[in-house]
Amino acid sequence: MTTNPFDADRPPERTRRRGNGGGGGGGGRNGGKRRDESIMVPDVSFDSYYGRHIVKPAPWEKEVAAYLFLGGIAAGSALLGAGGAARGYPALQRAGRIGAVAGAALGGAALAKDLGKPSRALNMMRTVKLTSPMSVGSWILTAFGSFAGAALVSEVARPVIERRSRGARSGGAVALVAKALKLADGPATVGSAFFAPPLAAYTAVLLADTATPTWHESYRELPFVFVSSANLAASGLALVTVPTRENGPARKLAAVSALAELVAFERMQDKLGPTLSEPLRTGKAGRLLKASRALTVGGALGAVALGGNRVTAALSGAALMAASVCTRFGVFEAGMVSAIDPKYTVEPQRERLEKRRAAGVVDDSITTAR
Amino acid sequence: MGFWRNQLSGPTDPAADAAWETSEPRKGFFTDTSICIGCKACEVACKEWNGVPEDGLDLLSQSYDNTGALGASTWRHVAFVEQTSDRIEQARESGRKLVSLGMPSVRSGDEPALAGGGGTATATLTDTLTDNPVPDVRWLMASDVCKHCTHAACLDVCPTGALFRTEFGTVVVQDDVCNGCGYCVAACPFGVIERRSGNEGHEKGPQSHGISIKGAGGAGDTAKGSHQNQPAHASSNGEVKNVGIAQKCTLCYDRLGAGQTPACAQACPTTSIKFGDLDEMRATARARVAQLHELGYPEARLYGVDEHDGVGGTGSTFLLLDEPEVYGLPPDPRVTTADLPDMFRKAGYAGLTMLAMAAAAFVGRRK
Numbered sequence: 001m002t003t004n005p006f007d008a009d010r011p012p013e014r015t016r017r018r019g020n021g022g023g024g025g026g027g028g029r030n031g032g033k034r035r036d037e038s039i040m041v042p043d044v045s046f047d048s049y050y051g052r053h054i055v056k057p058a059p060w061e062k063e064v065a066a067y068l069f070l071g072g073i074a075a076g077s078a079l080l081g082a083g084g085a086a087r088g089y090p091a092l093q094r095a096g097r098i099g100a101v102a103g104a105a106l107g108g109a110a111l112a113k114d115l116g117k118p119s120r121a122l123n124m125m126r127t128v129k130l131t132s133p134m135s136v137g138s139w140i141l142t143a144f145g146s147f148a149g150a151a152l153v154s155e156v157a158r159p160v161i162e163r164r165s166r167g168a169r170s171g172g173a174v175a176l177v178a179k180a181l182k183l184a185d186g187p188a189t190v191g192s193a194f195f196a197p198p199l200a201a202y203t204a205v206l207l208a209d210t211a212t213p214t215w216h217e218s219y220r221e222l223p224f225v226f227v228s229s230a231n232l233a234a235s236g237l238a239l240v241t242v243p244t245r246e247n248g249p250a251r252k253l254a255a256v257s258a259l260a261e262l263v264a265f266e267r268m269q270d271k272l273g274p275t276l277s278e279p280l281r282t283g284k285a286g287r288l289l290k291a292s293r294a295l296t297v298g299g300a301l302g303a304v305a306l307g308g309n310r311v312t313a314a315l316s317g318a319a320l321m322a323a324s325v326c327t328r329f330g331v332f333e334a335g336m337v338s339a340i341d342p343k344y345t346v347e348p349q350r351e352r353l354e355k356r357r358a359a360g361v362v363d364d365s366i367t368t369a370r
Numbered sequence: 371m372g373f374w375r376n377q378l379s380g381p382t383d384p385a386a387d388a389a390w391e392t393s394e395p396r397k398g399f400f401t402d403t404s405i406c407i408g409c410k411a412c413e414v415a416c417k418e419w420n421g422v423p424e425d426g427l428d429l430l431s432q433s434y435d436n437t438g439a440l441g442a443s444t445w446r447h448v449a450f451v452e453q454t455s456d457r458i459e460q461a462r463e464s465g466r467k468l469v470s471l472g473m474p475s476v477r478s479g480d481e482p483a484l485a486g487g488g489g490t491a492t493a494t495l496t497d498t499l500t501d502n503p504v505p506d507v508r509w510l511m512a513s514d515v516c517k518h519c520t521h522a523a524c525l526d527v528c529p530t531g532a533l534f535r536t537e538f539g540t541v542v543v544q545d546d547v548c549n550g551c552g553y554c555v556a557a558c559p560f561g562v563i564e565r566r567s568g569n570e571g572h573e574k575g576p577q578s579h580g581i582s583i584k585g586a587g588g589a590g591d592t593a594k595g596s597h598q599n600q601p602a603h604a605s606s607n608g609e610v611k612n613v614g615i616a617q618k619c620t621l622c623y624d625r626l627g628a629g630q631t632p633a634c635a636q637a638c639p640t641t642s643i644k645f646g647d648l649d650e651m652r653a654t655a656r657a658r659v660a661q662l663h664e665l666g667y668p669e670a671r672l673y674g675v676d677e678h679d680g681v682g683g684t685g686s687t688f689l690l691l692d693e694p695e696v697y698g699l700p701p702d703p704r705v706t707t708a709d710l711p712d713m714f715r716k717a718g719y720a721g722l723t724m725l726a727m728a729a730a731a732f733v734g735r736r737k
């Protein structure tokens with residue numbers, strides 16, 4: 001630490017947890033007129049420019065986190081609905097189809113609201129761009145929404161029309177429509193089930209394909225966390241809405257996806273390492289993710305053990321949906337924290353650079369001596 | 371995968387990749403921070419020429435830099451850092467280490483002659499040169515700008531095609547196409563591009579400042595759980611255009627088209643900002659760093675000149691006098707889309723897993 005006459009005017013500095021080895025924290029420590037840096041830039045053990053972030057956090061608000069949940073529950077519901085249609089669970093089929101459309105519609109609205117220029121939301125459809133997960137995702141959401149919408153139309157309209165056509169003479173226009181709906185039902189179901197996994201998985205790529213440290217570095221495991229969370233939420237919704245005699249598949253799905261999510265999340269934290277997983281373990285994100293784990297375990301156990309009772313099944317289902325909400329908001333929040341604190345940008349980058357240099361790779365650094 | 375590899379990382383000619391037929395030489399900057407005087411003429415000239423709105427008149431009370439950071443309404447930002455001798459010695463040390471790594475400027479084995487240095491060998495630099503005495507204090511001033519990356523993450527991830535590659539190899543936003551999705555903001559490894567906030571028309575509301583200062587009131591405060599900056603500053607005047615639209619340096623696309631020098635380079639009184647063909651800029655940069663090494667400033671180093679780095683080399687190159695993070699630059703940036711094929715592959719496996727889980731749920735006896 002330096003001493004100069006002006007030090008006397010400063011409040012005493014708090015001690016830092018970790019030292020810097022060298023002579024100070026660069027811009028962060030030796031700037032001109034400063035207030036108590038130890039309060040403004042806590043715990044600097046790396047160089048930064050006045051503790052300001054290097055990468056910018058995504059300018060996204062909670063609508064985007066909500067979309068992560070809504071898109072997931074829509075995708076999972078479509079799968080449950082399709083399974084219900086294939087295996088003869090009419091109530092599950094109906095709940096799944098409604099969940100798919102509601103989730104996709106609400107999610108799409110949330111996305112549009114978060115745009116800087118919502119009036120230009122349709123510019124997303126200007127082009128197809130494979131290097132942009134958001135472009136790919138917009139098309140996935142559109143395709144999914146169309147198929148799920150068609151399936152729901154058929155679900156709602158068919159009984160009405162069939163009743164009417166039975167009353168009227170057969171062969172009329174009403175009967176034709178009924179026939180068309182019957183024909184469309186299968187492809188619509190298959191289509192929504194086909195686009196469901198991409199819908200649930202692409203949101204992980206959406207977050208990972210950024211410079212946000214914790215999101216990007218978790219790209220190998222995040223898709224598994226997200227698809228599990230999607231299935232979990234959808235099984236939760238089904239447990240709430242479907243009578244017990246048809247909730248067998250939802251209970252099984254809850255158990256499987258809870259297990260998958262817990263495993264994938266643990267793996268993700270391990271792979272991130274102590275620094276980059278810190279935002280997932282601490283602060284608001286840490287609390288959300290801890291709550292998510294408790295709700296996942298509780299909800300899944302409830303679904304398996306007490307799913308035979310209408311009330312306890314619904315309670316377990318609500319817990320599972322809440323778990324998915326917590327997961328999404330937690331991961332979202334952790335990424336924001338990792339972008340805002342320059343530590344998460346500088347430390348891992350320094351580390352990997354030094355590692356490469358130690359291994360003798362010296363021709364791929366952005367800083368060069370000549 | 372050949373196509374992907376070429377397009378997403380490694381050395382390449384970005385304008386040709388963007389299917390431009392007219393072959394303009396790639397344009398770029400060399401910002402020599404060793405001669406910057408921190409006058410901020412570049413910041414002002416950029417605002418004037420491009421009609422960039424005011425973005426806060428608050429004093430950050432941290433240094434002579436009250437601009438803070440690059441952002442939607444700050445396309446040039448002059449950083450200011452004061453260092454005392456221990457820090458300077460540390461910068462020299464890291465500079466010497468860099469020199470002794472013998473980091474080549476080209477991948478081929480043969481030693482490139484040091485322009486200006488007449489082929490001084492690495493050993494000479496480290497062993498026999500006498501460094502200048504370390505001063506008690508120094509001021510680092512550096513004018514930062516969009517890097518116009520060879521592999522620009524902002525451009526890659528833009529879903530609307532609002533960001534595009536010009537015939538000069540630069541990256542520009544079309545503000546009439548951008549719908550403000552904000553993806554580019556999160557993708558840029560240098561934290562350059564930003565979505566402009568504020569009220570359309572006459573400015574009333576808070577404006578984008580691009581700065582978050584932890585623990586400090588005002589500029590860094592977050593409102594109701596939001597992570598976006600809500601700068602607290604006096605209500606100011608002026609029209610704000612392009613609210614909600616991502617904005618950044620255009621490398622003065624309009625001026626380039628007319629054969630002119632960008633406003634910032636034109637205004638710079640010390641020639642700290644040099645503009646020209648990128649090849650020339652890189653050569654100038656190499657000559658300058660060699661010269662500084664010879665004069666006994668081992669802390670001098672280049673940033674963005676090597677096209678084998680994580681972004682394929684930058685269009686804006688810099689000469690720095692300390693580690694990049696001291697100036698708020700990332701030490702080892704990597705274009706996020708370099709991993710995109712792998713990301714999609716992982717997502718594909720995850721999607722199949724999801725299907726399998728759902729299918730498993732329907733296996734078994736119908737209850």
Ligand code: SF4
Pocket residue numbers: 516517518519521522523524525541557558559560561562563618
């Ligand atoms: S520095 Fe950022 S904004 Fe500029 S071209 Fe590169 S990725 Fe885009």
Ligand code: SF4
Pocket residue numbers: 415416417419420445446515618619620621622623632633634635
């Ligand atoms: S090139 Fe033009 S737009 Fe970019 S910083 Fe300089 S003056 Fe501003």
Ligand code: SF4
Pocket residue numbers: 405406407408409410411412413448511512513637638639640641642643
């Ligand atoms: S105009 Fe030139 S000298 Fe002045 S601050 Fe900008 S880069 Fe530095």
